[in-house]
Amino acid sequence: MTVPTFRASVPKSHPLLIHSLSSALPLTDEASKKKRLLSCCSSSELNPVRPELSFCVGTHLIPHPNKVEKGGEDAFFVSSYNGGIIAVADGVSGWAEQDVDPSLFPKELMAHVSCLVGDEEVNNNPQILIGKAHAATSSTGSATVIVAMLERNGILKIANVGDCGLKVIREGKINFSTSPQEHYFDCPYQLSSEAVSQTYLDAMVSSIELMEGDTIVTGSDGLFDNVFDHEIVSTLARYRNVAEAAKALANLASNHSLDSNFDSPYSMEARSRGFEAPLWKKILGMKLTGGKPDDITVIVGQVVSL
Secondary structure, eight states: OOOOTTTTTTOOOOOEEEOOOOOOOOOHHHHHHHHHHHHHSSSGGGGOOOOOOOEEEEEEEEEOOOGGTTTEEEEEEEEEEEEEEEEEEEEGGHHHHHHHOTTHHHHHHHHHHHTTTTTTTTTTOOOHHHHHHHHHOOOEEEEEEEEEOOOOTTTEEEESSSSSSSEEEEEEEEEEOOOOEEEEETOOOEEESSEEEEEOGGGGEEEEEETTTTTTEEEOOOHHHOOOOOHHHHHHHOOOHHHHHHHHHHHHHHHHTOOOOOOOHHHHHHTTTTTTOOOOHHHTTTTOOOOOOOOEEEEEEEEEEE
């Protein structure tokens, strides 16, 4: 992953149950009477009550084969705040050429996201959360980022800068997908320590109404560059446990990333942008194929009622 050319300095498991913090309150006698009266009314006379929703979450991270010792350059954060928060940041590896550890910026960025979740100015707005976390980050480097915040009424608010992504799966189909932002192939939008870079104002902002039973898959580009949508859907169908599903998707992405013969989403995109196979492959009549070795972060969230 590279940074834009206008920046001359650099060219790029475990399950967590997100639950409600509220507790049930006993009904007063008067409230009990009202409840009994309402139960006598026909359903057509009442507005349906929408259940409050939250996430049950599983996570899995597989570092790039060459970055296993330091744990890779991705960072992520999950929280039970409100209906639940999921965030992923992907460090830009090009900074290593300047003797800068690319993992420091995303890790600090996610730490600030964690601290600012309940900030009054954030007010459950993922775009503002990204902006305040970016402003507080002092490490040198850059990262792509996505933050998704679920309200208990089922509205999922999303803000992403770059190519970390999120997909919503409903009844065995992809119901929603974020879109990657890039300057050119393999050079995504990114937050940076540099003065000239993208900011929270460049984030792509989305919202979608979730339903109980929906599944969301969030991850770094190491997942989406190596696994097709239909593979995500079929993998999720085999696992009810979110931790197992996240691990299975991460392992699938890792296997594909190291397979030079696999025609991955990454290689298909490269060919569409005019990139060609090495000469020896062309001589043999072969096309450009292969996965993309990378850090792989996968977060699977099952939407459940409280």
